[in-house]
Amino acid sequence: MTAPIAISLDVNGERFDAHVPPRLNLADFLRDQLQLTGTHVGCEHGVCGACTVRLNGEIVRSCLMLAVQAHGASVQTIEGLSDSGEVTDLQAAFRDRNALQCGYCTPGMLMAAQDLLKQQPAPNREQIREHLSGNYCRCTGYQAIVDAVETTARIRRGSRS
């Protein structure tokens, strides 16, 4: 009964079929079975945000989801966003502004920041802070992260007009 269950899902545009034990969470599935280790595991109870991924286009905590629940879904990890070039400018802004030190929170930060920028092209600092409020960073003090997101939003707006 606790035997593996067959799942089939799309990860970063590639179809995967696997057998997973019910207790396996999506973060561990991505990291251990697919070797997509950009998704980090921090607190394992939804507080730190390091495991943030996209599920059917929306950000979710992959530590608060069972891999079996992702059956039939489309998942995008930081590897997907990075390889497609979707967050290249955001990554560059993080680098330029020193918005990371150890980097542990960065994949989740990029996921959450990109989610905000998709919904809200001109967020103010308060809105940026609120959208990233579910992502812990223990190095930067957040100021530089907010700067990087703000700068990226401004540059994206500029390049569109």
Next chain:
Amino acid sequence: MKASAFSYERATSVGNALELLAAHGDRAKVLSGGQSLMPAMNLRLISPELIVDIGELTELRGIAVKGGLLTIGALTRHVELQRSPDIAAHAPLLVEAIAHVAHPAIRNRGTIGGSLAHADPASELPACMVALDATIVIRGSNGERRIPAADFFKGIYETDLSAQELLVAVELPVMRTNGAHFFCEFARRHGDYAIAGLAAQAIAAGGVFSDLRMAYFAVGDRPVLARAASRLVGVAVTPAVLSEASAGLAEELDPQEDQQASASMRRHLAKVLMARCVAALLGRPDLNAGRPG
């Protein structure tokens, strides 16, 4: 930590879910969005033998308005409540409250039914249901029953639901003429569980309340509908009236102490919230000018 091992069944219908619950009782746990259940399992606070995943039951999803009643399916996610024009028009209190429920990534998965069935006394939606005088719709093998939200919550993580039943929907009366709402909470970090919070729904005209439901959260073992609010109804609210209601509130509350706040701090915050609420709902900033009580 990781959850301990369990068996998993993906329910194919409400009937199927009820059969599984009837067979396994309290050895089983219902999984909807999982945003409260998964942390509890990962921390090994609970270790169910069987998970009944109701996530695919589309019949439990959605928001409908009919004949003065707003019905919200149990699987409706927080993000859907936040964006729904029906909720904005008929239960705007919820839109305001949802912004305080955790963070975007959690709101994309968490469901109203899950939050209510979990019944964390510090969470926002149970208090909103009490303030809005909601009816909780529960289905079991013998059919459906309805229970007022104020009677549904029994204690910390405790509700009127039996292990064989499923919370399927909530019903809310649509906002009436002259209806007004207030929501405020104190938390260490935006999106964290509240230290003390208040969800209120009122009817006010000409500076007088004809109805005022103040539901506090995080100040007791369940949402607390303040009896003291009745002292503010049908009278011209003066600082003296408010101060009397505030004293009554402090007396009726029995807040817990934890690492976040002492009981007396919670009692104090509840009084602050009452003053802010009354001042905001009546458009009387003077009532919140001084220190409460």
